[in-house]
Amino acid sequence: MENQRNLILAIVLSALVLLGWTLLSDRFLPTANPPSTKVVDGKVVPLPQPEALPAAPTIRDRAVVIADTPRVRIETPRLAGSINLKGARIDDLVLSTYKETIAKDSKPVRLLSPGGAPDAYFTGFGWTGDGVTLPGPDTVWQASGDVLAPGKPVTLNWANGRGQRFQILLEVDPSYMFTVRQTVGNGGTGAIAVKPYALVSRVGHSKDPDSWTMHTGPIGTFNGSANYGINFKDLDEDPAGERFSTTGGWLGFGDKYWLTALIPDQRSTVDAGFRGGESQRYQADIASAATIIPAGKAVTTTTRFFAGAKEVALLDGYEKSLGISQLDKAIDWGWFYWFEKPIFYLLDWLFRMVGNFGVAIILLTCIVRGLMFPIAQKQFASMAAMRVVQPKMKALQEKYKDDKQRLQQEMLKLYQEEKVNPLAGCLPILLQIPIFYALYKVLMLTIEMRHQPFALWIKDLSAPDPLTPLNLFGLIDWAPPQFIAIGVLPILLGVTMYYQFKLNPQQMDPVQQQVFSIMPWIFMFIMAGYATGLVLYWCASNILTIAQQKWLYSRHPALKAAAPAAPK
Template identity: 30%
Template sequence: MESQRSFLLIGLALVSFLLWQQWQKDYGPQPVKQVQSEQSAQMQDDGVPSADVGADVQDMPNNSGDIPGMEPVVQKNQNRMVHVQTDALNIQIDLRGGDVVSANLQDFPVTQGSEETYSMLRQQGGLYIAQSGLIGRNGPDSNSQGRPRYATEQNEYVLEGGTLEVPLVWQSKEGIRVVKTFVFEKGSHTVKVNYSVTNNTGNAISFQQFGQFKQTTEVPDGGNMFMPTYRGAAYGTEDDQYTKYTFDDIEDKNLKKTTPAGWVGMLEHYFVSAWVPPTQKTNELYSKLSANQYAIIGFKGEPVTVNAGDSTTISADLYVGPKDQETLANLARGLDLTVDYGILWWISQSLFSLLKFLHSVVGNWGVAIILITVLVKGVMYPLTKKQYESMARLRNLAPKMQQLKERFGDDRQKMSQAMMELYKKEKVNPMGGCLPLILQMPIFLALYWVLLESVELRHADFALWITDLSVKDPFFVLPVLTGASMWLLQKLQPTTVTDPMQQKIMQFMPVAMSVFFLWFPAGLVLYWLVSNIITLIQAKLIYASMEKRGLKTK
């Protein structure tokens, strides 16, 4: 019991520190940063990979007025933009380079009930775009005159059937013809980017495809100390399925890894954008810092040679959407790990599967959270029972422990020996109350990350005033009830603490935890509240059973 109190004291200290840290972040003095304007930075560097096959990622040359890096990022000319709309995506493609410069998720509103859809890729409010093309000796994106200007038959495309193809065409004076086709499918957030290259020159040509994300580094991470979420880059290789690569990492060192298959991406809380190159090819994953303001992560494929008169087709997948584990797992090995459950992912994935099954039965994510909490607490009941019985036996030894203190005084060695003999005689394990608690913690932490990371809970309705389980309780009812349940648990567990200061700290703990839970998503607080209520019921049953066996509980 005393060790459990110690854990609570440590938790209170941690909460206090985190509160102070968050206050400093929100209201403390902020460092002054000298940031280039988005337009001027873009004029200096377009961030496209080197034209030299196999060379490091470098800046494109900027000695020509036709180079995209010499033009503003924000382009008002709609004739340069192709608008594509499906049931899942609302996309704009810049004909200069064929980059996706805007992508909104049609089935994900910004806020619950809002008509404004969630923006993944964009030019305004912090640059975040998906660039792609062909580089190398004869690649159009390596042309000294800048990136290619594609042509298309129309500027508006709408998906009406099951599949929509948007072809962009470019042809050089020498006779190299490139058709860059974006393929959309109904209900899918995956866009296949195909390149059909025809060599009408008299010589063999060579090139390699690339795909990359370019994003402003000065963006909020989207989380806070109470709900830590990652925002930044990531990649996967054959050896390391999922590795975070933060903006700071990109600033410090350029990524350069060669791997079969692989993927690169940019992550937000519930969403991810990812380039997935051909899985049967060997690809180079890279990163760079562009114009001291833009983080870039991307891939370069194998060099491709096309003989005179021949043609070839290569492709890559662009995913822009939610962190749907099943979809991501089918798209690339390790991409589903962007739903970051941490080191306990193997437990979390099992719990998530169970949560999805319960939701399929009851049709309500809040009820599914209640049911999974009941099931988990039920499975762990034997450990809980052992924990409470061990604590009760330790409390019953309190008078004898006091006698030992009076007998041996400050002689710690003799005191320790006497205590061990007493534990052995009474058949009490002093760690018996802690061990079950330690064994339970991985499961509770794994479930915590499931509720924190799962996009399925975003805008998920529960009941009454809880209309979105992914945001905090608007009326703070659940945090208050959680604090009250903790207070009842304290009353149910008599303490042997006699120091007045420690007693006051323990009494304040439920209040501190209620404040702590104010920022938690309602789904997480619901989980803790139900867990506390079940613990109260289990404790009552355990104490009643011990009283019947003649074991004192108070």
């Protein structure tokens, strides 16, 4: 009866863990990218690219909208698109080196789209002011060239017919940074006052979830401090948004892997902020102070615009070379920023050395386990000592089972006499927590692992393992729900964890014994939806730990020997 009660209690506790994790993980610890492959007839094939939602009646096909206006092409090694000469907008941009899916015929990732097309997302530049005719969203600019490319700037010109000339000089580097110089020349008879601005406008929320561990949506750095506290729902509830007066910094919109950011002159003070509008329209904008331009003079304001992938080394490089305050914080590293970036750079270096991200993860696991080996030796020595004193502990528990305070005193005295520390075995586990969390963040947030293959059926380490026995490894044309679609690697995780627990000294408490026997299979379900790269790390860590335990058991035979009988 007692064993049945313990078993029932262990099952209930495990069920609570599993259900509670399911409810909380999407909010606090998002799992992986959506599956990018599936197994059909035993072969791994890419999933088709998701179709866009049906457009509203007022939304037109993107190609039609782009063809309606005069444009300047954008051609760089990593970007392709065009500048809309009507309104001076960069509103057509794809990332040439990144694909939507792992399929060979997949389209490149689209970042910007013109207004009036699905998922409108663009940047624009202009001026506000009183008593002067200014260019607006319907102004058609004249371009000095037909292609914007690295080393080939383009100047947009417009004159208001009253003596003022407006210029927007556009430059782009080989990666994702645009430099925009807005110039007003006053050829009139009197002084004018103008205020230059730049904006990023987008329609709709990010397709990536905004969670406790990964911020998506409005983002920026103001006066040296990164701000992750504003999201799309805040702007829905309060369209007035938030305004900041900042010297240096940047602002824009961030998705999981992509970023648009307006970067003012880092020495100037600007007004910046976010606004909301109807039908999920959002805007990030910056405006410089009003400038008085005397007759015969001209004033230039320089702004940079980043539009591309959040590559760690690239963001760090821009931050250093251009002096942009905390541009690297476009990636929501979180509390362990100081620890996660070294983990990333080590993993990225290993990847560049071996050319396979999965192998790099395994090598990282070996390095971590190697660094922790001295601690593991102390852990096993402590476990051996604890096993020797277990009979004495059990005798004390029997003797003082009705006097908890006295039992604690006698147990503490026993630890001191035998020179053992019951918490020593917890140290490796505690050290593993920040390492595992740091790796989780690195594998979840950094684009460097996106669509990276490993071997055999694993074609994307940032997505869940697609090979599951529930449909006979793809031989049955059925896609089980993600919660139960346990892949081969999560199953291997459960098996290795179970074997690892079996190697540990058995717990004295029957309930703990039951919980430890069930937990590996609980974690098998929990980890099924996580990035394959993270599960691979855990599996490799378990296998190394098992090998390490085997070797250390040979050094500490007391752990394998039968526990001595309790003193009478």
